[in-house]
Amino acid sequence: MRRFLTLLGREVGSAFHQPLAYVVLFFFLLISGFNFHAGVTLLNKSAGSTTMVEAFFNTVYFWFAFVLVFPLITMRVFAEEVKLGTIETLMTAPVRDGQVVFAKYFGALFFYLVLWVPSLLYFFVFQWITAMSAAGAAGSYLGAYSMLVLIGMFYTAIGCLASALTDNQIVAAVIAFAGILALFFLGLLSLFLPGAGPFVRELTYYVSPVQHMMDFSRGIFDTRPVVFYLSSTLLVLFAVFQVFKYRRWKS
Amino acid sequence: MIKVEQLTKCYGPVKAVDSIDFEVAKGEIVGFLGPNGAGKSTTMKILAGFLPPTSGRAEVAGRDVFSESLRAREHIGYLPENVPLYPDMRVHEYLRYRAALKGVPGRRMNERVGDVLELCGLGDVEKKIIGRLSKGYRQRVGLADAMVHEPDLLILDEPTIGLDPNQIRLVRDLIRNLKRHHTILLSTHILPEVEMLCSRVIIINKGRIEALDSPQNLRARLGVAGQIFLEARVPDAKAAAAEIRRIAGVDSVTARADGAWAIFTIQPAPGADPREALYEHAVAAKWPLRELSRSAVSLEQVFAEVTHAEEN
Numbered sequence: 080m081r082r083f084l085t086l087l088g089r090e091v092g093s094a095f096h097q098p099l100a101y102v103v104l105f106f107f108l109l110i111s112g113f114n115f116h117a118g119v120t121l122l123n124k125s126a127g128s129t130t131m132v133e134a135f136f137n138t139v140y141f142w143f144a145f146v147l148v149f150p151l152i153t154m155r156v157f158a159e160e161v162k163l164g165t166i167e168t169l170m171t172a173p174v175r176d177g178q179v180v181f182a183k184y185f186g187a188l189f190f191y192l193v194l195w196v197p198s199l200l201y202f203f204v205f206q207w208i209t210a211m212s213a214a215g216a217a218g219s220y221l222g223a224y225s226m227l228v229l230i231g232m233f234y235t236a237i238g239c240l241a242s243a244l245t246d247n248q249i250v251a252a253v254i255a256f257a258g259i260l261a262l263f264f265l266g267l268l269s270l271f272l273p274g275a276g277p278f279v280r281e282l283t284y285y286v287s288p289v290q291h292m293m294d295f296s297r298g299i300f301d302t303r304p305v306v307f308y309l310s311s312t313l314l315v316l317f318a319v320f321q322v323f324k325y326r327r328w329k330s
Numbered sequence: 331m332i333k334v335e336q337l338t339k340c341y342g343p344v345k346a347v348d349s350i351d352f353e354v355a356k357g358e359i360v361g362f363l364g365p366n367g368a369g370k371s372t373t374m375k376i377l378a379g380f381l382p383p384t385s386g387r388a389e390v391a392g393r394d395v396f397s398e399s400l401r402a403r404e405h406i407g408y409l410p411e412n413v414p415l416y417p418d419m420r421v422h423e424y425l426r427y428r429a430a431l432k433g434v435p436g437r438r439m440n441e442r443v444g445d446v447l448e449l450c451g452l453g454d455v456e457k458k459i460i461g462r463l464s465k466g467y468r469q470r471v472g473l474a475d476a477m478v479h480e481p482d483l484l485i486l487d488e489p490t491i492g493l494d495p496n497q498i499r500l501v502r503d504l505i506r507n508l509k510r511h512h513t514i515l516l517s518t519h520i521l522p523e524v525e526m527l528c529s530r531v532i533i534i535n536k537g538r539i540e541a542l543d544s545p546q547n548l549r550a551r552l553g554v555a556g557q558i559f560l561e562a563r564v565p566d567a568k569a570a571a572a573e574i575r576r577i578a579g580v581d582s583v584t585a586r587a588d589g590a591w592a593i594f595t596i597q598p599a600p601g602a603d604p605r606e607a608l609y610e611h612a613v614a615a616k617w618p619l620r621e622l623s624r625s626a627v628s629l630e631q632v633f634a635e636v637t638h639a640e641e642n
Contacts (some may be wrong), residue, residue, distance in 0.1 A: 081430065082430075082433070083352045084616070085427060085430040085431050085433070088427075089416075092418075092419075093416065093418060096418035096419075097418065116507060162416075162571055163414050163415075163416070164410065164412055164414030165414040165415065165416060167380055167408075167410045167414055167426075168408070168410060168414055168415075168475065170379075171378040171379055171380050171403055172403065172412075172432050173400050173401075173403040173405065173406045173426070173431075173432060173433060174433045175400065183377060254614075319537055328382050
């Protein structure tokens, strides 16, 4: 456990020790600020049933920043280590492959979660200025943020897999982006195929992050997406572990 | 400390290491010598637990490096060839991280990190970022990392490559001082280094062990005798050379003049040492002597002999 924590500390440190981290943080903040503005504008125009939380997490800007951020966070986790050659010092220390894989994964996930901390401020400001509740109920916050964590876990795992597959960070980013985008659009399949049958609609709902976020940010809790994201994350992490081991032993 | 049996490593069709056997006892410094691409680094990577062998086995401190890799790695301090380090960390941060990773307990952390900082002469750069360090300092950070957990065995892959002569001397002194507490396997292609540091030498070429012995024995075994230099003031250099050639144990003589002095380069017969006879002859002939010496056979000659014999 101590070794895992040491590795995790190193991963978190290295995530913040690079200029890219602050570029990502800056632009992420910029886009989410714009997204907040768009959300407020939307609420002003349509006096309807949506809440601020719902408006914030269901815009095009939100999803744009969301899918873009994972490749940037995860592209370096394995690829950089191989490129620097530090994989050699790392793996000749008495650490298990699994410890390394998990530390890298949770290090990336931690950075992703940090990205969302400022968003809490928006809702606080909204309530403070308008004296209105940003969410219909506490469940709305809970739903939206747990969905952020769940989808984040899955997509971070995909990014880690891409990074474990190649020594080149750019290639890793492209693979991760392509994979995440493919999954994302799979969830929009019923939009592209309006005439599709119930099977396609059912499948689409099962994998659609847009749909899941819509429900959860309204405070509707559904176990299906929870199971889907948790099991997919574990599956992809298992693949990361296998790829990492395979590439290490075959070299 | 190290036991290698029939170790083979193939990269595709290429045999980088070809069924080698050797053992290293506790407290030895063994030099791994060979031209580039001979299989030195590959063997070291296998021993350090980074690469799996294709066949054969290797043990470190009684633990198989493949099947009990984690246990074996606890006993090893490994310095890879190009000294990979994290450029974003500070020196003391890095050493603390590495020490924790290698299981140095928290209460001994300050002591251990302080010790290796001092031992490797890193005291004045401990707060610097590794990415900004010079090559010599980076090398020493790598060494400090290799020994921060007091491993029984140090595996150092070309520890002095790319350093300037002063830094090389520092690193060599450091290694010599480590001898007391550690077993060391180091690779190099700087031959004087091996002569200075190692108690035994393994010469490896094209994945095979060509020679394994102490530097002294290697020299003796190959029977390459060192040349003898004689400087004397003689009336006639040519005549003197002819006289010297007649002395028992002398193979050939060449002479050249240095002012009033003549310098003879004498190749003794294998196994012979005619220095005493030379002295007596000089006394009898009343030649004033300025020098009579014998050059040691350098390992360089041994090395060339061993690695070229194969090719011819």
